[in-house]
């Protein structure tokens with residue numbers, strides 16, 4: 001007879017997630033957004049949080065980024081309580097682009113992007129050629145080389161958004177949190193940013209957690225979607241598992257048809273307008 005104490009477990013251990021919320025409650029004064037939430041963010045994946053306005057996507061991202069302290073439960077980064085990790089170490093492991101970052105005044109694009117290198121510096125290790133390379137590469141990846149010496153105050157909304165994304169890239173953190181990185185961007189630049197996100201994930205192995213509002217783009221550029229609503233996770237899985245008419249109705253109160261995107265094969269969300277006779281007839 002086999003001894004259970006010495007027989008290797010048949011249950012395969014899952015790898016340590018990049019981030020994990022365990023029984024997390026999040027609130028602002030009297031507004032409770034989540035209570036006892038459990039969520040794993042797998043290492044090396046692109047995970048996108050989707051859900052209706054005000055459902056708590058940014059709140060969750062802030063908790064993962066240590067910008068908001070849970071009222072209960074713990075957030076772990078690479079298997080360690082994020083609050084127990086020194087701030088500088090967190091900044092080397094985790095980069096975050098908030099929804100409304102505050103741009104410092106009288107700063108050039110290059111200066112702003114260079115701030116992404118601060119976690120890598122110290123009195124003993126000031127600016128090095130490696131920092132310059134990281135900044136130059138981030139400027140090139142976001143198409144900002146020609147704007148590098150411009151004052152950030154003179155940029156368009158989309159250019160400024162790209163400068164912030166460049167800062168996050170320059171940080172070279174293995175885990176990246178992006179709250180609505182495509183805000184202000186035209187469709188072509190939205191694709192540029194999402195392709196960039198995918199290449200950082202595939203080439204550098206970065207773990208990415210994003211918030212996006214465009215469901216079709218979310219499905220196209222994510223390994224996994226987490227649908228949030230009513231203070232809980234409504235659905236969690238691959239884009240085709242999650243982007244179903246039933247989930248869209250529950251999360252967004254939206255009637256939609258979901259078809260394969262002819263360009264990528266990922267789910268294409270077509271919202272149904274009840275006044276639109278053609279769409280209804282076609283169903």
Ligand SMILES: Nc1ncnc2c1ncn2[C@@H]1O[C@H](COP(=O)(O)OP(=O)(O)OP(=O)(O)O)[C@@H](O)[C@H]1O
Nearest residue numbers: 028029031033051052053054055056057058059060
């Ligand atoms: N600083 C704050 N103080 C008080 N309440 C807040 C604060 N920030 C967010 N909230 C509230 O918390 C809830 C969740 O907000 P959150 O910004 O996380 O939602 P969201 O899903 O990111 O929304 P959106 O899609 O509109 O950006 C909302 O009811 C919001 O009004």
